Amino acid sequence: NAGVTQTPKFRILKIGQSMTLQCTQDMNHNYMYWYRQDPGMGLKLIYYSVGAGITDKGEVPNGYNVSRSTTEDFPLRLELAAPSQTSVYFCASSPGLDQPQHFGDGTRLSIL
Amino acid sequence: QKEVEQDPGPLSVPEGAIVSLNCTYSNSAFQYFMWYRQYSRKGPELLMYTYSSGNKEDGRFTAQVDKSSKYISLFIRDSQPSDSATYLCAAPLGQNFVFGPGTRLSVLP
Incomplete structure (x- = not known):
């Protein structure tokens, strides 16, 4: 089973550039999440989705956008990259509310 | 004050040791806990979901929750070098999950 797949694994962006981080899951989970992980800070929720067509903001949504057109895919968009967005980004999915999440292996993003 | 706190470590132990x-x-609304x-x-x-x-036991791992003290623990028996990793505790709250910053563990052969 592939589980949760994230692409790319690494990326370097210049300030002001835009990019989309891809996430797809093959477990037919309704819930999907985007987190960023910074050293010593734990995982912070950026956006989440409870099903296709439904998204909502998490704790740190500024500078990001998401869409959920299918159950499988949940891309994260950075429109104007800033150095503060340098981080490791994780996508996760779960079958329902309060259920354990399954994580991808992350995208390491550097903004220079 | 962070909602979930952990000592970041690193914690180094010899192979075979019991790790805690x-x-x-801080949030009394937390009902479930995960490692x-x-x-x-x-x-x-x-790893564990309580x-x-x-206590909840799964092989070499035991998760312990003390809601009166707002304290959760993960014990690893007969620790192995393959247990070297960062361990995160987490609790769901509404649509969100609150994660601790993680404790880095090194098990030395």
């Missing part, structure tokens, strides 16, 4: 990893939390293991350059993977106070 701990989290404290995740994260290897370097990998995503977190679920709801009530008391």
Whole structure:
């Protein structure tokens, strides 16, 4: 089973550039999440989705956008990259509310 | 004050030792608790999932919850070098999950 797949694994962006981080899951989970992980800070929720067509903001949504057109895919968009967005980004999915999440292996993003 | 706190470590132990990893939390609304293991350059993977106070055992791993003290623990018996990783505690709250910053564990052969 592939589980949760994230692409790319690494990326370097210049300030002001835009990019989309891809996430797809093959477990037919309704819930999907985007987190960023910074050293010593734990995982912070950026956006989440409870099903296709439904998204909502998490704790740190500024500078990001998401869409959920299918159950499988949940891309994260950075429109104007800033150095503060340098981080490791994780996508996760779960079958329902309060259920354990399954994580991808992350995208390491550097903004220079 | 962070909602979930952990000592970041690093914690180094010899192979075969019993390891105790701990989290404290401040929000009484937390009902469920999870422990995740994260290897370097990998995503977190679920180790244990507990709801009530008391102990839950799974192989070499035991999760303990003390809601009166707002304290959760993960014990690893007969620790192995393959247990070297960062351990995150987490609790769901509404649509969100609150994660601790993680404790980095090294088990030395």
